[in-house]
Amino acid sequence: MEMDSRKQKILEAVVLDYIETAEPVGSRTISKKYNLGVSSATIRNEMADLEEMGLIEQPHTSAGRVPSNAGYRYYVDYLMSQSDIQEEAKQLIQQAVKDKQQQVSDVLRDSMKMLAEVTNCTTVMMLDDSKGSTLQLLQLLLVEPGKALMVIITEGDKIENRFLEIPESMTKEDLDLVSMMINQNLRGLKVDDWQRNILENIFQNLTRQRQVVDCALEMLSSILNVQGKDKKIYLDGGLNMLSQPEFKDVNKVKNLLQSLEQQEVLSQLMEGDTETGITVKIGSETGLDEVKDCSVIVASYKVKGETVGKVGLIGPTRMDYATAVSMLNTMAQTLEEAYQENE
Amino acid sequence: MEMDSRKQKILEAVVLDYIETAEPVGSRTISKKYNLGVSSATIRNEMADLEEMGLIEQPHTSAGRVPSNAGYRYYVDYLMSQSDIQEEAKQLIQQAVKDKQQQVSDVLRDSMKMLAEVTNCTTVMMLDDSKGSTLQLLQLLLVEPGKALMVIITEGDKIENRFLEIPESMTKEDLDLVSMMINQNLRGLKVDDWQRNILENIFQNLTRQRQVVDCALEMLSSILNVQGKDKKIYLDGGLNMLSQPEFKDVNKVKNLLQSLEQQEVLSQLMEGDTETGITVKIGSETGLDEVKDCSVIVASYKVKGETVGKVGLIGPTRMDYATAVSMLNTMAQTLEEAYQENE
DNA sequence: TGTTAGCACTCGAATAAAAAGAGTGCTAAC
DNA sequence: GTTAGCACTCTTTTTATTCGAGTGCTAACA
Numbered sequence: 001m002e003m004d005s006r007k008q009k010i011l012e013a014v015v016l017d018y019i020e021t022a023e024p025v026g027s028r029t030i031s032k033k034y035n036l037g038v039s040s041a042t043i044r045n046e047m048a049d050l051e052e053m054g055l056i057e058q059p060h061t062s063a064g065r066v067p068s069n070a071g072y073r074y075y076v077d078y079l080m081s082q083s084d085i086q087e088e089a090k091q092l093i094q095q096a097v098k099d100k101q102q103q104v105s106d107v108l109r110d111s112m113k114m115l116a117e118v119t120n121c122t123t124v125m126m127l128d129d130s131k132g133s134t135l136q137l138l139q140l141l142l143v144e145p146g147k148a149l150m151v152i153i154t155e156g157d158k159i160e161n162r163f164l165e166i167p168e169s170m171t172k173e174d175l176d177l178v179s180m181m182i183n184q185n186l187r188g189l190k191v192d193d194w195q196r197n198i199l200e201n202i203f204q205n206l207t208r209q210r211q212v213v214d215c216a217l218e219m220l221s222s223i224l225n226v227q228g229k230d231k232k233i234y235l236d237g238g239l240n241m242l243s244q245p246e247f248k249d250v251n252k253v254k255n256l257l258q259s260l261e262q263q264e265v266l267s268q269l270m271e272g273d274t275e276t277g278i279t280v281k282i283g284s285e286t287g288l289d290e291v292k293d294c295s296v297i298v299a300s301y302k303v304k305g306e307t308v309g310k311v312g313l314i315g316p317t318r319m320d321y322a323t324a325v326s327m328l329n330t331m332a333q334t335l336e337e338a339y340q341e342n343e
Numbered sequence: 344m345e346m347d348s349r350k351q352k353i354l355e356a357v358v359l360d361y362i363e364t365a366e367p368v369g370s371r372t373i374s375k376k377y378n379l380g381v382s383s384a385t386i387r388n389e390m391a392d393l394e395e396m397g398l399i400e401q402p403h404t405s406a407g408r409v410p411s412n413a414g415y416r417y418y419v420d421y422l423m424s425q426s427d428i429q430e431e432a433k434q435l436i437q438q439a440v441k442d443k444q445q446q447v448s449d450v451l452r453d454s455m456k457m458l459a460e461v462t463n464c465t466t467v468m469m470l471d472d473s474k475g476s477t478l479q480l481l482q483l484l485l486v487e488p489g490k491a492l493m494v495i496i497t498e499g500d501k502i503e504n505r506f507l508e509i510p511e512s513m514t515k516e517d518l519d520l521v522s523m524m525i526n527q528n529l530r531g532l533k534v535d536d537w538q539r540n541i542l543e544n545i546f547q548n549l550t551r552q553r554q555v556v557d558c559a560l561e562m563l564s565s566i567l568n569v570q571g572k573d574k575k576i577y578l579d580g581g582l583n584m585l586s587q588p589e590f591k592d593v594n595k596v597k598n599l600l601q602s603l604e605q606q607e608v609l610s611q612l613m614e615g616d617t618e619t620g621i622t623v624k625i626g627s628e629t630g631l632d633e634v635k636d637c638s639v640i641v642a643s644y645k646v647k648g649e650t651v652g653k654v655g656l657i658g659p660t661r662m663d664y665a666t667a668v669s670m671l672n673t674m675a676q677t678l679e680e681a682y683q684e685n686e
Numbered sequence: 687t688g689t690t691a692g693c694a695c696t697c698g699a700a701t702a703a704a705a706a707g708a709g710t711g712c713t714a715a716c
Numbered sequence: 717g718t719t720a721g722c723a724c725t726c727t728t729t730t731t732a733t734t735c736g737a738g739t740g741c742t743a744a745c746a
Contacts, residue, residue: 026709041719044710062709062726139484143496151494151504153486161494161502239604242597250593254585261582369738384690387739405697405738 001049008079009036010046014056015067015075019320022245024064069283072295072317076280080322082329093327093334107338109234111331112311116237119324120244121315122260126270127158127232127308135186140164140175140216148175150216162219166212178209178216186220233266246293246316259290260314269296270312278329283317293317297324299332303340311335344392351422352379353389357399358410358418362663365588367407412626415638415660419623423665425672436670436677450681452577454674455654459580462667463587464658465603469613470575470651478529483507483518483559491518493559505562509555521552521559529563576609589636589659602633603657612639613655621672626660636660640667642675646683654678 013034017025027047031040047065050056055071058064067075093111108125116123137153148164166175185202203213238257247253259265269286272279281287281296291314298312311331313324356377360368370386373379379386390408393399398414401407410418436454451468459466480496491507509518528545546556581600590596602608612629615622624630624639634657641655654674656667 024709028709039719040709041721042717045718048711058710060726062707062724064709137484137486137492139482139494141480141482141494141496143480143500149480149494149496149502151482151484151492153484153492157486157506159492159504161504163500239597239600242593242600248593250585250591250596253593253596254582257582367738371738382690383738384692385688388689391740401739403697404740405695405736407738 001053003053006036006038007046007050009034010043011050011055011067011071012075012079014047014050014065015071015079018066019318022318024059024066026064029064067318069285069317072282072321073285076282076321076325080325082322082326093331108309108311108335109236111335112234112236115311115313115327115331116240119313119315119320119327120237120240121313121319121324122235122237122241124236124266124270124310124312124314125234126266126310126312134188135183135220137187138179138182138216138220140179140212142170142172142175146170148212150219152220164212164215164219166215170209170212174209174212178206178212181206181213182216182220233263233270235260235266241315244316244318246318252293255290256294259288265290269314270298270310272298277332278325280321280325295319295321297321297328299328301332301336303336309335344396346396349379349381350389350393352377353386354393354398354410354414355418355422357390357393357408358414358422361409362661365661367402367409369407372407410661412628412660415625415664416628419625419664419668423668425665425669436674451652451654451678452579454678455577455579458654458656458670458674459583462656462658462663462670463580463583464656464662464667465578465580465584467579467609467613467653467655467657468577469609469653469655477531478526478563480530481522481525481559481563483522483555485513485515485518489513491555493562495563507555507558507562509558513552513555517552517555521549521555524549524556525559525563576606576613578603578609584658587659587661589661595636598633599637602631608633612657613641613653615641620675621668623664623668638662638664640664640671642671644675644679646679652678 010030013030013036014025017029017033027040027043030036030043031038036043047056050071051058051065054068055074056065057068059066093114108127112123112125115121135152135154136157137151139151141149141151143149143163146166146168148166148170150162150164152160152162154160181203185199199217203210203217206213238260241247241256242253247256265288268288269281269291272281277299279296279298281298283295284292286292286294286296293316294314295317296312296314298310300307300310302308311328313319313328315324353373356373356379357368360372360376370383370390373386374381374383390399393414394401394408397411398417399408400411402409436457451470455466455468458464478495478497479500480494482494484492484494486492486506489509489511491509491513493505493507495503495505497503524546528542542560546553549556581603584590584599585596590599608631611631612624612634615624620642622639622641624641626638627635629635629637629639636659637657638660639655639657641653643650643653645651654671656662656671658667
């Protein structure tokens with residue numbers, strides 16, 4: 001059995017109506033609301049076919065049809081129109097970005113909040129610092145004898161602070177010297193590009209400050225590395241989904257939200273093909289039992305061809321994919337632009 | 344009508360049983376479970392009295408009794424025994440604090456998480472930076488021409504970073520000079536102690552760097568001030584309450600959790616008599632309609648006689664006050680000790 | 687005078703039965 | 717190929733009924 005244009009229209013109608021009403025949709029509804037020019041009986045026949053194809057299903061005998069995961073998939077892949085919301089979304093997001101003259105991460109957070117509100121979903125943002133995290137500036141500050149603060153600015157104006165134990169005898173001048181050396185030699189380089197033995201050579205004449213250099217490098221490396229490893233993840237709008245009828249059961253809600261609090265879960269949800277730009281995972285496609293009733297949309301954004309972060313949207317499988325994809329898309333684009341300007 | 348010892352025992356029984364079971368408790372239950380040596384009929388009479396006094400109430404005619412807010416109040420003020428849990432709590436908390444060799448704020452967060460888990464409540468911690476926020480170290484770093492990073496360390500090792508637009512012509516040396524001057528003159532002082540006109544004098548000979556000084560001072564002041572104004576608040580275990588039967592309704596949950604996401608709400612909940620150490624607000628005593636079914640317990644902890652932070656616990660009015668108060672108490676104490684060691 | 691057993695009464699909760707409705711699948715006619 | 721019609725299914729809603737926990741009151745008792 002193959003898909004003809006009428007079947008497509010009917011499937012689309014089922015998906016759209018279900019997204020809107022959260023109720024199983026019957027043949028009568030479709031023939032009335034979406035004027036396909038055929039009677040409900042005809043639609044019933046077609047629906048039986050669609051069900052056989054696994055695209056829709058009945059919760060029980062005397063109920064209307066509901067899209068299956070495969071149905072959503074088909075809708076997302078072939079039926080969904082994206083452009084209609086684009087303009088509106090773009091304006092909303094761009095405004096949010098421009099409204100604030102802040103650090104990028106703050107803007108991001110604000111945008112995500114807005115996105116969560118508009119879509120009534122939970123949003124996730126993940127800064128994959130490992131890729132773009134080249135050293136821009138490092139400075140060691142003497143806080144008090146024996147204690148220094150290491151300030152690290154990596155590309156993209158991300159700042160890290162870390163306290164450091166140092167020998168009591170170290171002076172401000174020693175620290176300045178070390179800072180300068182490190183800056184001179186490592187500025188603009190990625191961690192991956194360091195080579196321990198070369199560094200050894202460079203710093204070997206800093207005998208007096210040797211201890212601090214070692215320690216600082218150690219930390220620096222761990223910071224830049226760690227940033228990549230367990231990436232920074234922010235979540236917003238976790239409560240939004242509570243308005244959706246599929247989460248009227250408290251236990252379900254609790255489980256879901258608790259899952260989303262675990263970084264590993266989020267990490268897995270957010271992984272996907274970073275090349276294609278946007279990934280849609282529907283229900284069980286997420287591969288996680290905890291969120292099998294949810295869908296996830298992930299967009300990654302790049303700077304200079306490298307993925308530096310991802311933004312994601314988590315909602316019930318019955319979510320408004322068209323709007324969500326559009327908005328995420330626009331979001332990613334806008335962020336890329338914002339980043340570029342910032343360089 | 345006044346309170347005799349038997350009435351107290353009965354009230355206590357009602358409170359304890361209701362805390363345990365979350366079901367209205369009847370006279371029969373009390374006479375059986377808590378052996379007061381009198382029959383259920385007698386208890387019924389007494390309960391009628393207690394109801395008249397406003398300490399307990401009936402959800403409906405044929406149900407058992409439930410403590411009223413006033414009933415809880417009486418229990419907390421006169422009946423509650425606190426010592427029993429103390430030792431256990433102390434060990435749990437102290438272990439949590441000692442487990443980690445981290446910055447104070449991290450330890451705090453961990454302890455709060457643990458507290459939330461044990462009590463099945465939501466915990467809040469509030470760092471009242473305003474009090475202790477004297478300047479410890481300030482340094483301006485030249486990131487690139489026209490752009491500087493201001494690093495500020497305030498007492499208690501709290502770090503703030505802020506980017507700064509500066510004239511393109513400014514050099515690293517200029518910034519160092521400014522940093523040094525600011526440090527020399529403001530180190531160890533609170534914002535309140537600055538006096539604009541005196542500063543004017545001090546810095547008036549820095550004509551070349553004038554613009555940066557102004558800007559930096561402006562920011563510095565705003566940072567130190569703001570830290571005091573809207574205090575840093577961390578929340579943990581927001582989901583814990585979902586296990587409680589009083590929150591089986593999703594809408595209630597949503598409203599509650601959304602309220603708790605608002606800083607103003609939390610701020611108001613956490614305010615109270617900082618002198619007495621611990622404050623218990625029951626139900627409507629919180630003064631907030633959003634949380635009228637909740638109780639809040641707040642403990643403040645002090646360093647050198649000044650309140651530097653508060654830890655709070657939010658749960659349903661039917662919460663285990665005895666345990667909660669004990670644990671919070673211990674928590675506050677342990678934190679004070681930890682702080683003192685840290686100094 | 688305080689305590690207790692006994693009992694009628696109340697009112698929510700649980701259970702059962704009945705009715706209503708929505709939607710389907712199938713058949714036969716167009 | 718399309719459609720009207722109809723019997724059938726299964727959920728939801730409604731209504732009625734029963735059940736039971738707990739009370740308040742009264743009268744007897746120590």
